[in-house]
Amino acid sequence: MSKVAVVYWSSTGNTESMANAVADGAKEAGAEVTVFETADFEAAKVDEFDAIAFGCPAMGDEVLEEDEFEPMFSSCEEKLSGKKIGLFGSYGWGDGDWMHNWEAKCKEDGAVLVADGVICQEEPDDEAVENCKALGKALA
Ligand SMILES: Cc1cc2nc3c(=O)[nH]c(=O)nc-3n(C[C@H](O)[C@H](O)[C@H](O)COP(=O)(O)O)c2cc1C
Numbered sequence: 289m290s291k292v293a294v295v296y297w298s299s300t301g302n303t304e305s306m307a308n309a310v311a312d313g314a315k316e317a318g319a320e321v322t323v324f325e326t327a328d329f330e331a332a333k334v335d336e337f338d339a340i341a342f343g344c345p346a347m348g349d350e351v352l353e354e355d356e357f358e359p360m361f362s363s364c365e366e367k368l369s370g371k372k373i374g375l376f377g378s379y380g381w382g383d384g385d386w387m388h389n390w391e392a393k394c395k396e397d398g399a400v401l402v403a404d405g406v407i408c409q410e411e412p413d414d415e416a417v418e419n420c421k422a423l424g425k426a427l428a
Contacts, residue, residue, distance in 0.1 A: 289318060289319065289320050290318075290319045290320070290338040290339060290427075290428055291319065291320050291322075291336065291337045291338050291339075292311075292314045292319040292320070292321045292322075292337060292338065292339045292340070292341065292424070292427050292428060293321075293322050293323075293324060293329070293333070293336075293337040293339075293340045293341070294307050294310050294311045294314070294321060294322070294323045294324065294340075294341045294343070294424075295324045295325075295326065295329045295340060295341070295342050295343070295360075296323075296324075296325065296326065296341075296342070296343035296344065296376075297325070297326040297343070297344045297345070297353050297356055297357035298343070298345065298378075299345070299353075301411075302345065302378035302408075302410055302411050302412065303343045303344065303345045303376070303377050303378045305411065305412050305417075306343055306376050306377070306378060306406065306408065306412050306416065306417075306420045307323060307341070307343045307376070307420075308323070309412065309416075309417045309420035309421050309424070310341045310343070310374070310376060310406075310420045310421070310423050310424040310427075311323050311424060312421055312424060313420065313421030313422060313423065313424025313425045313428075314341075314424035314425065314427055314428040315424070315428075316421070316424075316425065317424065317425040317428035318428055319339075319424075319427070319428035321424075322337075326353075326356045326357050326360050327356060327360075329360060329364075330360065330363065330364075331363040331364045331366070331367055334364050334367040334368070334371065335367065338372065339371070339372035339373065339374070339402070339427040339428070340371065340372075340373050340374075340427075341373070341374040341375070341376060341423060341424065341427055342361060342373060342374075342375055342376075343375070343376045343377050344357045344361070344377045344390075345377045345378045345379060346377065346378075346379035346380065346382070346384070346385075346386040346387070347386075350382065350385040350386040350389070351386055351389075352386065352390065365393075365397045366397075368394065368397045368398065368399040369397060369398030369399065370398060370399075370400065371399050371400065372399075372400050372402050372427060373394060373399045373400065373401060373402070373427075374401065374402050374403055374405075374406070374423045374424075374426065374427050375387065375390055375391060375394065375401070375405035375406070376405060376406040376407070376420060376423060377405070377406075377407060378407070378408055378409070378410060378411070378412070379407055379408075379409060379410075380409065380410060381409075384405075384407045387405040387407050388405075390405065391404070391405050402423070402426040402427055403422070403423055403426045406419045406420055406422075406423050
């Protein structure tokens with residue numbers, strides 16, 4: 289059984305809802321899933337999982353949340369080469385620049401992105417929930 293971690297940061301709950309849907313999709317596909325809030329995950333845990341979904345909304349000016357998530361994610365980056373990962377997050381406006389930059393960074397790290405990053409505007413609707421579940425399945 290593959291082990292999947294879902295690691296997310298969320299302020300108003302939108303990315304948290306996405307994280308739960310990603311976890312549901314991975315579970316439905318038979319994976320053993322652990323969901324972590326940002327503060328509970330660290331680089332040392334990366335090797336414990338076959339695949340990791342990272343979720344963070346667009347914050348600042350089209351960047352990852354800078355106080356908690358970005359430092360945690362940065363510390364994980366050196367361990368992501370060859371790792372199956374998926375990205376997701378909610379945003380408020382614009383074209384999803386934060387996600388495009390994040391995907392590019394992960395590719396530079398040598399991570400294996402199992403799918404395009406899943407984004408949705410504010411609260412996930414039914415389609416976004418299905419996209420999150422599909423991401424979870426792809427990681428399982
Ligand atoms: C301080 C702050 C900065 C934000 N910056 C952006 C941004 O640069 N681009 C964007 O599309 N949305 C931005 N947003 C909107 C959030 O990404 C959006 O509300 C998202 O749904 C929040 O997700 P959460 O409920 O998981 O916290 C910002 C929100 C806040 C509070």
